[in-house]
Amino acid sequence: MIIWFLTLFIIGIWRITYKPSILRAFNPWEAFNYLLQEKERGFLQIGGVFLPVTGLEALYADLGHFGQWSIRYAWLCIAFPAVVANYLGQGALLIADPTLVDNPFYHAVPDWCHWPMVVLATAATIIASQAIITGSFSLISQAIALECSVPFGIIHTSKTIAGQIYVPAINFILMILTIIVTVGFQTGSNITNAYGFTVCSEMIVTTILYMCVMHFT
Numbered sequence: 001m002i003i004w005f006l007t008l009f010i011i012g013i014w015r016i017t018y019k020p021s022i023l024r025a026f027n028p029w030e031a032f033n034y035l036l037q038e039k040e041r042g043f044l045q046i047g048g049v050f051l052p053v054t055g056l057e058a059l060y061a062d063l064g065h066f067g068q069w070s071i072r073y074a075w076l077c078i079a080f081p082a083v084v085a086n087y088l089g090q091g092a093l094l095i096a097d098p099t100l101v102d103n104p105f106y107h108a109v110p111d112w113c114h115w116p117m118v119v120l121a122t123a124a125t126i127i128a129s130q131a132i133i134t135g136s137f138s139l140i141s142q143a144i145a146l147e148c149s150v151p152f153g154i155i156h157t158s159k160t161i162a163g164q165i166y167v168p169a170i171n172f173i174l175m176i177l178t179i180i181v182t183v184g185f186q187t188g189s190n191i192t193n194a195y196g197f198t199v200c201s202e203m204i205v206t207t208i209l210y211m212c213v214m215h216f217t
Helices: 002-016 020-026 028-038 040-054 068-096 098-102 111-145 168-185 188-216
Strands: none
Touching: 002 020, 002 068, 002 111, 020 028, 020 068, 028 040, 068 098, 111 168, 168 188
16 A cells, blocks of 8 residues: 555656646645635535545544554555545646546656556455455454344454454345445446445534533533
């Protein structure tokens, strides 16, 4: 994953050098002015801006495995700078050539690096999916301990770290659900929209439940 984030950072910085004016994106007034100009269309696009925020939840799904400080350092020192630089690089690319809006991520990559980037992105996706998988294992383990779930067989994969577990049944269920979602939604755009709606709904439900706990306890 370090190679992945380093690649994102380098490509982003490289593209920023072509259009340094993209750094104006750090000015909050630019976003406010955009909303004033685009009005309803700009408001609807906030959903697309909010979507990357939802991905942060995957980081905290692994608190039981890595601890808060490991996640904080990994995010602040590696993931966040790389992602911001790459997004700015894509923005700089679109300023230079708006016709590349169909896939700015891969268009930002040099032609000779296209297929290696596809391979690297695929590998990074597989590795990143482990955050969701292991997070699911942790949730099920806690639910079983609280007697809120049917008992599943849990395999402890570490002799020293209690949080490192493997739940074969949940792993199989996740595989089946992933196949169903992929076949059902068919396109990445549809999956993205469904994911955004699901996570936003989950955030609302979690917030309401948290408020109930704070109020009644």
